[in-house]
Amino acid sequence: MPTKLFGIDLRRIPQQQQQTDLKDSSGISITTLRRPSMDHIKRPALAALGKKTSDKKSKDRSSSNKRAVDVAPKPTSSKPVKLNMTMESPPILMMGTAQESSGALISGQLQITPLAGDVIMESIVMYLECTTTTKQPVQDRCRECMQQVSDLYEWNFIKKPMICVAEQGMQQLPFSHLIPGHIPATTHGQIGSLDYSLHVRAKSSDGLETEFRRELVVRRALRPGNDKNSVRIFPPTNLTLHVTLPSVVHPLGDFPVQCRMTGITSKREDTQTRWRLRKLTWRIEEKETMISPACTKHAAKVGGEGKGLAHQKDRDVGSQEMKAGWKTDFDDGQIEGEFVAAIESGHMPQCDVEAPNGLKISHVLVMELVIAEEWAPNKKPTQATPTGAARVLRTQFNLNVTDRAGMGISWDDEMPPAYEDVPASPPHYQNGHTFVRDYSAESLHGDVEDLTLNG
Ligand SMILES: [Zn+2]
Known part of the structure; x- marks a missing residue:
């Protein structure tokens, strides 16, 4: 009897399968796979609007799937299809600032290959995801506090069930999108991260889901412009520092800094006092701020939903100390020189960024000059005597750290230049950006070159 039953079962299953296959294949044409690519570009826009409400649960997407697999590891859970992707567009490079960039086009083919016979796909959806991660979550080890996923775009590849015929092998579904430039x-960063990915979820008629994820690296390059001239004054002295910097600098590679200091000599009838530059120190500081949001469960810890904890982390990503390398002209009353500064690659420097979620990274070049006063008769200016007074001057300059534009050409590069392309305005004085510390002979027990503002 059991063998008979067994025999019947064996015969019935293939029959049923055949019937469903026939029914489905008669209803759906394989041509749905070969849709012209423009078709799906329009459709997801509507779907994306509806998607916004489900953003909050979007972060559960992967975890819930994992749970399903963990709890019920059925022998039939082997994937019915294999997903893959080829990108046809070049690497994503936004040209210009967030305000001026026209975005970047992406295009590619989603590849779907049946693994075990013909498969009916119920839905094939792809999300352009932005993942924000904080290293300092409101609640330790809470995944929801640590990471937020939001969908920037959504593709629905099929409107109705689609058959993937095993004999035909891999099928390709084209996609494209203009990623907005902002x-x-x-x-x-040190405390926050921003990542983008294409996340595909394909569901077959038997309820099995296959996922695929492709990381997308979004880079931004500011177009180099005219060098920036800055002027700093150091009251109460007569000293004025002129600094010329490139409009943009890159995380890897060095850049020239031209300096000229005027007003170093004060002449009286028979004598003169003047400042001699003893030491010049520069360092590049990377400032990062991040607002760690709280998940709904831990919102009370930060005083309600929609609030977060602000974090800041500053670090040096390059520095050098120099005791020579400049030209001093006491007669003209000025010091001139040029040095090469660089961000050290070993620090994994980041480009400047400002994200709506609170992640911000910026860079400044901090310069510190140690000057010592000396006295000389006008008739014999080379016979100088130190007066014992010394000062430390400190000032800083904003740096625009950006990726290299390289050969990257914006997709709409035929656009005429914008008003923002007009050269930077003339230099202006920024008293607030300078700092002077005086030293007298009595307080100078050691070498003036050991002076620092940090002391
Ligand atoms: Zn939490």
Whole structure:
């Protein structure tokens, strides 16, 4: 009897399968796979609007799937299809600032290959995801506090069930999208990260889901412009520092800094006092701020939903100390020189970024000059005597750290230049950016070159 039953079962299953296959294949034409690519570009826009409400639960997407697999590891859970992707567009490079960039086009083919016979796909959806990660979550080890996923775009590849015929092998579904130019670039800071990915979820008629994820690196390059001239004064002295910097600098590679200090000599009838530059120190500081949001469960810890904890982390990503390398002309009353500064690659420097979620990274070049006063008769200016007075001057300059534009050409590069392309305005004085510390002979026990503002 059991063998008979067994025999019947064996015969019935293939029959049923055949019937469903026939029914489905008669209803759906394989041509749905070969849709012209423009078709799906329009459709997801509507779907994306509806998607916004489900943003909050979007972060559960992967975890819930994992749970389903963990709890019920059925022998039939082997994937019915294999997903893959080829990108046809070049690497994503936003040209210009968030305000001026026209975005970047992406295009590619989603590849779907049946693994075990013909498969009916119920839905094939792809999300352009932005993942924000904080290293300082409101609640330790809470995944929801640590990471937020939001969908920037959504593709629904099929309107109705689609058959993937095993004999035909891999099928390709084209996709394309213009990524808006204002989105912040991929960033891996000290306390916050921003990542983008294409996340595909394909569901077959038997309820099995296959996922695929492709990381997208979004870079931004500011177009180099005219060099920036800055002037700093150091009251109460007569000293004025002129500094010329490139309009943009890159995370890897060095850049020239031209300096000229005027007003170093004060002449009286028979004598003169003057400042001699003893030491010049520069360092590049990377400032990062991040607002760690709280998940709904831990919102009370930060005083309600929609609030977060602000974090800041500053670090030096390059520095040098110099005791020579400049030209001093006491007669003209000025010091001139040029040095090469660089961000050290070993620090994994980040480009400047400002994201709506609170992640911000910026850079400044801090310069510190140690000057010592000396006295000389006008008739014999080379016979100088130190007066014992010394000062430390400190000032800083904003740096625009950006990716290299390289050969990257914006998709709409035929656009005429914008008003923003007009050269920077003339230099202006920024008293608030300078700092002077005086030293007298009595307090100078050691070498003046050991002086620092930090002391
Ligand atoms: Zn939490």
